[in-house]
Amino acid sequence: MTWIILLITGFLVGLLVISTGGGGAAIYLGLLTTVFHLAPASAAATSLFTAFPSLLVGAYGHYRTGQIQFKVGNQMLIAAIPATIVGALISPYIPTKTYTWLVAIILCLLGIQILINRFSRQARKPVGHPNSQAVGYGILSGLMVGVAGLSGGGPIIAGLLVLGLDMIPAAATSAYVLVGTSLVGLLFHMSANNINWGIGVSLMIGAVIGAFCAPRLLMHVDPQKMNQYVKPFIGVLVIIMALKMVI
Template sequence: MHIGLLILCGFLIGFILIFLGMGAALYIGCLITIFHLSAKTAAASALVVTLPALIIGTLINHRTHTIDYRRGNFLLKWALLGTIGGSLIVPFTNHDLYQLIISVILIILASTILWNSISHSRKKKSSKLTAKYFPPFASIISGVMVGLAGMSGGGPLVAGMLLLDAPVTQAAATSSYIRIWTTLLGVGLHWHTMTIAWHPVLFMALGTALGAACAPLMMRLIGQRNRNFISRVMKPLIAIILLYMGVKPFI
């Protein structure tokens, strides 16, 4: 595998992961479509690659007081329950079913991000009913994505935070904080059955760490107005990429 391409992919996705609080599913898509790993190996490898970005981004965001720990801890407990529940389903899935689950999750995640982008662009306030029930549900889905499919589950968490009327920057930062714990739990639950492609993981992790370190610095330099514009452009773009990765196995 080309080392430069691995580092570049890691850098770009690590940057997106911290900048938007979502996009870790791109690791799985890259490892499957570009580097031709199996879905199960790609999912396990992506889970490990994600950790450096989440830890570095959270440490930087903690120093800038960007994380909402009150809302974050509220969503964290639901996400941990989802992670445990998702891990219990794994023994009952075969290769074809696993591939189908990942594809379906990618499609649902893409649809969620697109819907969230449209709703946010209209600047609608969340209803009390939506704000009460959807964020915990989204957190459970995020945990299931970690426990079952090896994804980091950032999309549902960011959507849940936005429905609690958190700013985009705070939603992304809090999502990263939550996913450190769900990712560690997911790795711990599946370590004995995980097949990790260590060669791409090491080089992608290097790029990921660099991208994650650059994201908060870039966010401060470009200003809030430009940051919001980039966020509005990037979210639907990521959703389209994830949608393509989800439907590709059926084409």
């Protein structure tokens, strides 16, 4: 019965995060620590193991629908991968409380910026040129992956929305970036042999199925309605994520 619950949970999380541009590792990390009582190191490794295959499937599905914006995505990815490596190497030496507060503050500011952009009457800024903001979001995402075992989806999707992408291309581009960062983070965390295979495999199978369905469902969604309702939801969700980190 437990494996059925894990499959369903993985499916729902995979469907949600690929549709909204997240990686899901933060959600899996919360479930693994609070519901399944895994130690933090094991939960971090297992969450990345669960999230990576679904991200790969979801990104490929988005690629086939032509929604990935490779130019801005590559800017973020090039910055994020070295940051992931650095984060993994320095993670044993960073005070957890300091890191948690720093990330929480940045995420809260990003969430507020998304809400301002959504409800502002001013036109969104174009995304077609190299942008130092994209590099900054990539670095923050990479550090989140390397240090904490998160997929780093919060800064990426928030950054893409702030830079002016609509919700569906932002979700697609985020999945593309997170494939690279999650793979690097997973390799570092796997080296410590902390993955709980029994829980991780069942969650991962469900997440892959959900990720497979997500891009196909998005093809039947009205992009304007997606922006109207989901973008503010993402903004609020990012702010809640930030508050949860410090409360």
